Amino acid sequence: MKPVILNNGLNxxxxxxxxxxxxxxxxxxxxxxxxxxxEHSWDGIxxxxxxxxxxxxxxxxxxxxxxxxxxxxxxxxxxxxxAIDFFKEAPQEVLELxxxxxxxxxxxxxxxxxxxxxxxxxxxGDADNIISIDNIVxxxxxxxxxxxxxxxxxxxxxxxxxxYYEMTNVQIDLLESIYARKIKRPDAKIILTKREIEMIGxxxxxxLSESNTSFEEIGIVWEN
Numbered sequence: 001m002k003p004v005i006l007n008n009g010l011n012x013x014x015x016x017x018x019x020x021x022x023x024x025x026x027x028x029x030x031x032x033x034x035x036x037x038x039e040h041s042w043d044g045i046x047x048x049x050x051x052x053x054x055x056x057x058x059x060x061x062x063x064x065x066x067x068x069x070x071x072x073x074x075x076x077x078x079x080x081x082x083a084i085d086f087f088k089e090a091p092q093e094v095l096e097l098x099x100x101x102x103x104x105x106x107x108x109x110x111x112x113x114x115x116x117x118x119x120x121x122x123x124x125g126d127a128d129n130i131i132s133i134d135n136i137v138x139x140x141x142x143x144x145x146x147x148x149x150x151x152x153x154x155x156x157x158x159x160x161x162x163x164y165y166e167m168t169n170v171q172i173d174l175l176e177s178i179y180a181r182k183i184k185r186p187d188a189k190i191i192l193t194k195r196e197i198e199m200i201g202x203x204x205x206x207x208l209s210e211s212n213t214s215f216e217e218i219g220i221v222w223e224n
Contacts, residue, residue, distance in 0.1 A: 003089050006123065006130045006139065010151065012066040015125065017183060018150035019047045019059060020218065021157055024178050027214035029165040031200045031207035042217040048105055049146045057146050058105035065094050066130075067102045069122040070143025076120075077142065083117035087124065088133055094124045119143070174199040178220065190220045197222055 026040040041048050050056045054073030059066055069083065080086060083103050087095055103117035110116050121142035123132035132139050149160045162172055174196060181190055192215070200211060212222055 001088070001133045003131045003133050004135055006132055006136050007151075010125075010130045011128055012061065012125045012130075013127065015059070015066060015068075015130065015147075015150065016061055017154075018147070018152065018157060020182055021154070021161070021175075021179050022049075022150050023047070023214070023218050024182065024220075025161040025165060025167070025175055027211055027218070027220070028171055028175060028200055029167065030214055031202045031204065031211035033165070034204070034207045034210045037210045037214070040214070043105075046101055046105060049150075051146060055143055055146050056106065057143055058102050060097055060101040062097060064126060065091075065097060066125045067094055067097045067122075068124070068144075068147075069098065069102045069106055069117070069119045070146060071106055071108075071118055072120045072141075072143040072145075075142055083119045083122075086119060086122035086133055090124050090131075098122070098124075168201065170199050171201060182218070182220070187219070192220060192222050194223055 023040050023042065026036075030037050038050050045062055046058050046060050048056070048058045055070070057068060057070035059068040069086070083106070084095065084098065087098055090098075103119070106117050106119050107115040108118040121132070121134050121139050121144055123130050123139065123144075125131060134142060136144075149157050149164070152160060158172065158176065161167065161175070167175070177196075178190065178192070200208070202208065215221065
């Protein structure tokens, strides 16, 4: 298989934007659904997404590249011997990023008791393109479906997150406001005011604790 460029217009920046929008929607609504806290998380430059039916994936973002790897436990890929085989013809820097970051979040214990990366699809990208050894149909089938909303255009994504979480207009306003600030200044510390925290719309201590944690993972803190 030769690596192919996925959909036109998809690149590292558009993907990061989509993952940030997803993470803010999650951080707001996990206050209402703390049992869903596992679905989205950040660990430094690594964004992980998990569902309840055997899908999980991690995308690593550095200054130059993004690297994504996914495992759909409901499918098998016998044509690849190791996880790194999915990065055929990728630049060396991508291989190093995959080995040192992305694949570390997708380990499974092998028959010999050793933990090794186990994935069913992967991609890498830069400022111009997203590239994969799978075409877009296979990528989605083998685990990329976890990025359904992250890959949408902004307005469609907002409406899809509204439907998924049953968000109110106030919560959507909060989502759009925080997203605009985060995208404009990605590395700046953002402080949510007490009024904004109230816009989340719950007093549940467990939910608010999960919300606070999720926001902190993307550099957003709450006013005391």
